[in-house]
Amino acid sequence: MGTDTYRAHNFSAGPAALPTEVLEQARDEMLNWQDRGLSVMEISHRNPAYMAVAKEAEQDLRDLLSIPDNYRVIFMSGGATSQFAMVPLNLLGNGGRADYVDTGHWSLKAIREGGRFGEVNVVCSSEEQSYTTIPDRSEWKLDPEAAYVHYTPNETIGGLEFMDIPDVGDVPLVADMSSTILSRSLDVSKYGVIYAGAQKNIGQAGITVVIIRDDLLGKAADACPTLWNYQQVADNDSMLNTPPTFALYICGLVFKWLKRQGGVEAMEKINKRKAEKLYKAIDSSDFYSNPIDPRYRSWMNVPFRLKSDDFNAEFLQEAEKAGLLNLKGHRAVGGMRASIYNAVSEDSVDALISFMAEFERKHD
Known part of the structure; x- marks a missing residue:
């Protein structure tokens, strides 16, 4: 496919640039997807043809990240900010405590939201250094009884990124990878939960990917809304309700584009x-x-x-x-x-x- 359409150099932090090839394919299929005479946006999410799209997108993501079999991949509505509440609602149960690493704007937002649902322990902070560095691991005050340790591998606003996966012992590690997922090699097995808003490296805004280890399912608080319950969403293959179908379709196209790039x-x-x-x-x-x-x-x-x-x-x-x-x-x-x-x-x-x-x- 090719086009003479002008494309600027887009350095947006999000919603961000999408591959031109992906946009061209979506354009070409907009009115007549799979020769069905309609758009992918106009077909039921229960239709076998669309469910195949969702299944293939999940498999392509699994291939790209070598996601182990004991992890579930779910696609959820909303951005990563909604996960600031979903994580504690799903992992703290009916009260509990969690560790959080503070390295900037987005980790601080996660800390404030997490504190609404349980006890939050800030294990370290680089606020005094204006979030220009990451505190040495030896300074972290980790709680071995915490339900999880949350951190933000890449702070989109400050431009601060962890170059290695922090060792937090046996406590599940939870990561907001919205701005770094699929940008470099990743050992998923080191994490309990990975979540990422799509609008940077995955696709368009409006959908979030959650990768969760099996043993962390089924721990949700009684007050957790059904649509926010990881177990419920996973058990229904991300089709508990109507997902953002076009956004998921775009994610699938991006995953295939990434495969073509190597x-x-x-x-x-x-x-x-x-x-x-x-x-x-x-x-x-x-x-x-x-x-x-x-x-x-x-x-x-x-x-x-x-x-x-x-x-x-x-x-x-x-x-x-x-x-x-x-x-x-x-x-x-x-x-x-x-x-x-x-x-x-x-x-x-x-x-x-x-x-x-x-x-x-x-x-x-």
């Missing part, structure tokens, strides 16, 4: 290269800077500041003229941010680096 291992090499060259451009400049501890710089979200905030408006205006979109940093941290997820090509990163160099040349 899978997660191939994407890891590309993503590492993209991130390294962008950080190199920032570090070799006196005009740009990145505040994050180099040991924990995110591969997916690269924040940077200009020499003076007085240049920000012009930088964004000129970048947009050059087809470089959505570079404004989050309001909580300011500056700029380039989100370089799987669907953001290396050519886009190269275009950004060239633009940054030219902007610096004109203004430094």
Whole structure:
């Protein structure tokens, strides 16, 4: 498939860039899916043809991440923020306590929401360092009796990423992988629960993937709504109610696209290269800077500041003229941010680096 349609360089943090091939296929199938004379959005989720789509999407994700057989994969409505409540409702039972790691904006939101459903112990925090680093594992005050340990492997806003899976002993590890899933190799067996909003590396907004180990099912609090009960959703193959059918269809197309690229291992090499060259451009400049501890710089979200905030408006205006979109940093941290997820090509990163160099040349 091919198209002459103009496509900008999209550095949005989410909803984020989707592979052009995926969008083209969805476009071509929009009115006549599988020669049925209707859209995939217009078919019942109980129809065997659609259920095959859902089953294939799950299997492709299992293949991509080598998900063990003792893990269930479920697709749920809503974004990852809803999981901040679903996790404690499903894992704490009728009261309990859990450990949380605080490394930034999204982990803090999870902590506040988790505290509404049980006792939360913040095992460590890098707030005093303005969330520019990750506390050393030796400083974590873990509770061996906790129901789980929750952490955010990649802080989308701050641009802080764990490079290794933290060892928390026998306590189930729960991870919000919304902005890092499928970007690099992953040992799923190290986790109790992985959840991820789709709108960064998986697909479009409106659907969330949950990967949960079998032995953690069936622990939900009595007050847990049926539609939020992992056991109920898993037992009904994510069809307990009508799922966001088009969003799940798009996820399936993205999974197949990832397979065609060579899978997660191939994407890891590309993503590492993209991130390294962008950080190199920032570090070799006196005009740009990145505040994050180099040991924990995110591969997916690269924040940077200009020499003076007085240049920000012009930088964004000129970048947009050059087809470089959505570079404004989050309001909580300011500056700029380039989100370089799987669907953001290396050519886009190269275009950004060239633009940054030219902007610096004109203004430094």
